[in-house]
Amino acid sequence: TFDVTFSTAGHDVPPTLYGLMFEDINHSGDGGLYAELIQNRAFQTVTPGTSAALTAWAALGSAKISVVKSSSPVSSALPNALSFAVASGTTSTVGFTNSGYFGIPVTAGWTYTGSFYYRTPSPPATKVSGSFTADLRSTGGTVFTSATVPFTTSSTWQQATFTFTASSTQTSVENLFALSVGGSTVAGLTMEFTLISLFPPTFNGRENGFRMDLSETLLDMKPAFFRFPGGNNLEGETAADRWAWENTVGDLVDRPGRVGDWGYINTDGLGLYEYLQWIEDMGMEPIMAVYAGYSLNGASVASSGMQTYITEAINQINFVIGDASTNAQAAIRASMGHADPFTLNYIEIGNEDFFSPTTYADYRWADLYNALHAEFPQLHYIATSATSGNVPTLSPTPTYWDLHIYSNPICLTILKDFFINGAFNFDILSRNGLQFFQGEYATTTENSGAALTYPFIDGSIAEAAYMAGFDRNSDIVFAASYAPLLNHVSSTQWTPDLITFSPNTVIRSTSYYVQQLYSLYKGDFYLQSTTNTASSSVQWSVTRDTSAGQYFLKVINTATSANTVVFTLPFTPSHTTGTGTILTAPSGTQNTPTSPNAAVPSTFSFTAGKTITYNAPGLSLSVLVVTE
Numbered sequence: 012t013f014d015v016t017f018s019t020a021g022h023d024v025p026p027t028l029y030g031l032m033f034e035d036i037n038h039s040g041d042g043g044l045y046a047e048l049i050q051n052r053a054f055q056t057v058t059p060g061t062s063a064a065l066t067a068w069a070a071l072g073s074a075k076i077s078v079v080k081s082s083s084p085v086s087s088a089l090p091n092a093l094s095f096a097v098a099s100g101t102t103s104t105v106g107f108t109n110s111g112y113f114g115i116p117v118t119a120g121w122t123y124t125g126s127f128y129y130r131t132p133s134p135p136a137t138k139v140s141g142s143f144t145a146d147l148r149s150t151g152g153t154v155f156t157s158a159t160v161p162f163t164t165s166s167t168w169q170q171a172t173f174t175f176t177a178s179s180t181q182t183s184v185e186n187l188f189a190l191s192v193g194g195s196t197v198a199g200l201t202m203e204f205t206l207i208s209l210f211p212p213t214f215n216g217r218e219n220g221f222r223m224d225l226s227e228t229l230l231d232m233k234p235a236f237f238r239f240p241g242g243n244n245l246e247g248e249t250a251a252d253r254w255a256w257e258n259t260v261g262d263l264v265d266r267p268g269r270v271g272d273w274g275y276i277n278t279d280g281l282g283l284y285e286y287l288q289w290i291e292d293m294g295m296e297p298i299m300a301v302y303a304g305y306s307l308n309g310a311s312v313a314s315s316g317m318q319t320y321i322t323e324a325i326n327q328i329n330f331v332i333g334d335a336s337t338n339a340q341a342a343i344r345a346s347m348g349h350a351d352p353f354t355l356n357y358i359e360i361g362n363e364d365f366f367s368p369t370t371y372a373d374y375r376w377a378d379l380y381n382a383l384h385a386e387f388p389q390l391h392y393i394a395t396s397a398t399s400g401n402v403p404t405l406s407p408t409p410t411y412w413d414l415h416i417y418s419n420p421i422c423l424t425i426l427k428d429f430f431i432n433g434a435f436n437f438d439i440l441s442r443n444g445l446q447f448f449q450g451e452y453a454t455t456t457e458n459s460g461a462a463l464t465y466p467f468i469d470g471s472i473a474e475a476a477y478m479a480g481f482d483r484n485s486d487i488v489f490a491a492s493y494a495p496l497l498n499h500v501s502s503t504q505w506t507p508d509l510i511t512f513s514p515n516t517v518i519r520s521t522s523y524y525v526q527q528l529y530s531l532y533k534g535d536f537y538l539q540s541t542t543n544t545a546s547s548s549v550q551w552s553v554t555r556d557t558s559a560g561q562y563f564l565k566v567i568n569t570a571t572s573a574n575t576v577v578f579t580l581p582f583t584p585s586h587t588t589g590t591g592t593i594l595t596a597p598s599g600t601q602n603t604p605t606s607p608n609a610a611v612p613s614t615f616s617f618t619a620g621k622t623i624t625y626n627a628p629g630l631s632l633s634v635l636v637v638t639e
């Protein structure tokens with residue numbers, strides 16, 4: 012039995028404590044949160060004439076399709092186009108299809124919004140007019156919904172728009188978007204197409220917006236912040252490939268896209284404006300990273316070359332919070348629909364710069380910090396480090412640090428960082444003004460070292476033990492987020508992830524529920540109590556929602572057998588029945604596509620008094636809510 016008593020001491024819990032870490036990894040952006048359904052919609056960064064250039068596209072009927080460098084590109088950002096050639100004398104239906112991001116969802120009642128640019132490089136002397144049919148169909152050819160899109164041949168680019176509404180829901184996502192036309196209408200013609208786009212309804216109905224079910228899944232966590240755009244995907248393989256904010260704003264036709272750092276092309280249709288608008292719609296605040304001169308090939312920008320990136324960072328921040336009436340970057344924001352500044356308090360300078368400690372310490376941190384702090388003294392600047400307790404020496408001295416740890420449930424022997432034991436990593440740190448952001452953490456292997464494809468209950472409850480340390484030390488831990496956040500089941504580079512999705516399903520992992528329970532029951536004040544030894548299998552945390560007069564008694568049992576905790580509260584609750592929520596499952600349990608709800612939280616009632624005795628099942632996180 013563990014006896015928990017309280018002193019009168021305690022401290023505020025920062026409202027920023029629990030949030031989300033995001034980067035476009037595992038198609039979590041393109042093909043995930045970003046709601047565009049057409050993969051390779053503008054043939055960005057592909058090499059014309061190669062089969063890879065046609066990723067996700069296929070011809071319909073006897074038409075010949077290929078990706079070409081257009082002789083008259085739709086914009087300087089989008090030089091490529093799909094060439095669609097129809098032989099003279101053709102009479103049968105011709106066209107082309109797109110298979111989406113590993114499938115396309117067909118959902119009853121959804122009105123889809125489509126558009127594409129088209130032109131006829133060498134139009135016939137007599138203009139040809141006709142109609143395309145845009146439709147959603149199964150790979151077997153069953154058409155679920157369609158729209159007629161009139162066209163007239165023209166050597167200049169035209170943009171067509173259309174909508175169609177699905178009347179049935181298909182459980183299979185083996186569906187295609189198709190553009191087709193009667194062969195006789197276009198026989199002998201060659202046409203070009205690009206920026207072929209199809210959107211489902213989006214979260215908050217935003218144009219060029221986010222997928223609804225994934226947004227709702229994240230909203231159910233009530234996350235406080237959103238760290239973006241990376242992580243590795245901020246850095247580029249080289250400086251030229253970095254995430255550069257300016258290439259991600261403005262009209263879609265002006266966004267070139269880039270080769271992302273996780274093996275696929277980023278359209279940058281999910282750009283800085285879309286991130287910020289969605290973060291605002293979701294009730295979060297950004298933790299926005301700026302490129303800091305280090306890229307994943309290991310090279311650092313020379314000191315003499317830093318000004319370009321300092322200017323870029325200043326402009327990026329001005330896009331977010333500048334005055335649109337006086338600042339050019341802020342004026343772009345206003346022209347996109349948000350005249351007022353967005354909320355912004357935190358800037359992270361780089362990502363995991365412990366891979367390039369010398370240049371970060373010698374000049375990259377100072378150059379950016381000094382310039383940004385001078386321009387925006389009200390913002391907080393986060394330095395990157397490896398693990399708590401051994402932050403490098405930087406000048407000027409950072410106040411805020413981002414720490415990352417990927418570990419097995421018990422410990423990560425190399426870095427001496429521990430999950431179950433590591434919950435006390437922050438207890439031992441001196442309170443010298445430093446504030447920590449556990450920007451990335453996850454149990455990534457079993458204790459045996461076996462890799463995880465999905466989180467498992469043993470690791471998730473170990474994370475819960477570690478998170479009790481965040482609550483207890485939230486006087487110096489201001490933010491924490493699991494990573495990575497999302498993975499597309501059909502295109503994943505990193506496992507495990509918090510949430511796995513397909514084009515029409517979302518799976519909440521056991522770790523998702525741990526993150527959700529800590530975030531929902533964060534409270535605003537931590538009550539100091541007797542603590543445990545670091546290696547104990549039972550941890551706890553008690554926080555309070557002061558305005559609601561509610562206390563959240565979190566109990567974490569990382570052992571496989573039950574343990575009893577006896578709380579002696581510093582008050583006698585008037586409500587003698589409390590409601591608890593528990594996540595528990597047998598060792599090894601995972602929520603997967605075949606067993607999505609193997610472990611989900613359940614609620615229970617308990618008797619609330621000055622003394623509360625709670626028998627915590629093995630491998631469990633429980634939150635007992637006591638009302639004064």
Ligand SMILES: O=S(=O)(O)O[C@H]1C[C@H](O)[C@@H](O)[C@@H]1CO
Binds near residue numbers: 242243244415451505
């Ligand atoms: O290869 S790693 O450095 O471990 O990559 C990790 C750390 C990096 O910030 C993030 O992008 C990635 C997975 O979340």
